[in-house]
Amino acid sequence: MKPRVLVTRHVYPAAVAILQEDCIADYRDTYDVMDEAALVKRLRLAKGVVCQLTDPLTAAVIEQCPELRVISQVAVGHDNIDVAAATARKIVVTNTPGVLTEATADLTFALLLAAARRLPTAERFLRDGKWQRWDVDLLCGHDVHERTLGIVGFGRIGQAVARRARGFSMRVLYSSRTPAAPEVEQELGAQRVPLDLLLKQSDYVSLHVPLREETRHMIGVEQLCQMKRSAFLINTSRGPVVDENALVAALEEGLIAGAGLDVFEHEPRVHPGLLEHPGVVLLPHVGSAVTSVRSLMCALAARDCAAVLRGERPQHPVNPEVLG
Ligand code: DGY
Numbered sequence: 101m102k103p104r105v106l107v108t109r110h111v112y113p114a115a116v117a118i119l120q121e122d123c124i125a126d127y128r129d130t131y132d133v134m135d136e137a138a139l140v141k142r143l144r145l146a147k148g149v150v151c152q153l154t155d156p157l158t159a160a161v162i163e164q165c166p167e168l169r170v171i172s173q174v175a176v177g178h179d180n181i182d183v184a185a186a187t188a189r190k191i192v193v194t195n196t197p198g199v200l201t202e203a204t205a206d207l208t209f210a211l212l213l214a215a216a217r218r219l220p221t222a223e224r225f226l227r228d229g230k231w232q233r234w235d236v237d238l239l240c241g242h243d244v245h246e247r248t249l250g251i252v253g254f255g256r257i258g259q260a261v262a263r264r265a266r267g268f269s270m271r272v273l274y275s276s277r278t279p280a281a282p283e284v285e286q287e288l289g290a291q292r293v294p295l296d297l298l299l300k301q302s303d304y305v306s307l308h309v310p311l312r313e314e315t316r317h318m319i320g321v322e323q324l325c326q327m328k329r330s331a332f333l334i335n336t337s338r339g340p341v342v343d344e345n346a347l348v349a350a351l352e353e354g355l356i357a358g359a360g361l362d363v364f365e366h367e368p369r370v371h372p373g374l375l376e377h378p379g380v381v382l383l384p385h386v387g388s389a390v391t392s393v394r395s396l397m398c399a400l401a402a403r404d405c406a407a408v409l410r411g412e413r414p415q416h417p418v419n420p421e422v423l424g
Pocket of ligand 1: 337
């Protein structure tokens with residue numbers, strides 16, 4: 101009998117077709133999100149799940165799904181999944197790195213430019229019919245070219261952002277647990293420095309670390325105080341990497357100039373202090389939101405899920421140790 105796979109929420113249809121070749125796809129074609137209890141009810145008899153970052157694949161959920169053999173996440177970040185609990189049960193977890201790198205780097209740069217040059221404010225000004233004439237100091241913003249960009253986390257996406265910064269003749273600093281290969285540093289003109297130095301010297305600080313216990317609130321009061329008063333914080337990684345209360349206080353006190361945020365600590369709730377602040381550009385977690393990219397992500401997750409259930413090695417295991 102074909103194994104049963106739960107597809108928790110709406111995906112691009114090709115992904116469902118891929119699953120149906122080898123599996124029975126229990127497809128919830130809806131945008132609604134299930135809580136833990138609803139998820140357990142639907143997942144209890146399934147061998148696989150194609151899930152999204154809105155789905156709570158917690159230890160408690162995993163424990164109550166004895167048949168589960170694979171969890172395939174339609175995203176590169178997987179902080180909604182208790183990977184340790186899955187690994188303890190020898191459940192394979194997969195994600196979708198690679199296909200969204202360039203799109204996310206593009207969006208990071210769009211956010212940086214939008215914040216620096218006050219694009220949302222300028223557009224609102226025009227749409228509100230406030231534009232009377234050209235004025236020498238109308239809606240002036242900050243330079244981007246030849247400024248210093250500090251990239252925190254220098255994986256695929258961080259490096260793709262650095263590549264874009266070269267086109268703007270920016271000085272690129274990065275901080276990461278492990279150094280990039282010398283040829284990568286050379287190609288990207290990037291210099292590895294400790295985080296505190298990066299914060300002190302950068303005009304733009306862009307975050308590209310996964311959410312883990314050690315990265316939760318890695319940007320808090322202390323770090324924001326180290327930044328230049330003219331600097332911007334850009335976050336397209338995960339909201340909880342930044343202590344949002346500290347960020348709002350730093351913005352209100354003028355400790356930094358502004359921020360460009362695609363992710364938030366309590367999505368989809370956005371801190372009212374951010375909504376009110378004119379120096380902040382806010383987006384609803386759309387870093388990889390390009391149709392071709394999102395459909396590739398769905399297909400990749402489906403393909404890896406089906407591969408595991410066929411007894412094959414998936415392309416992108418998060419916990420390869422369970423594959424033996
Ligand atoms: C990811 O992949 O982790 C993004 O946040 C969604 O594309």
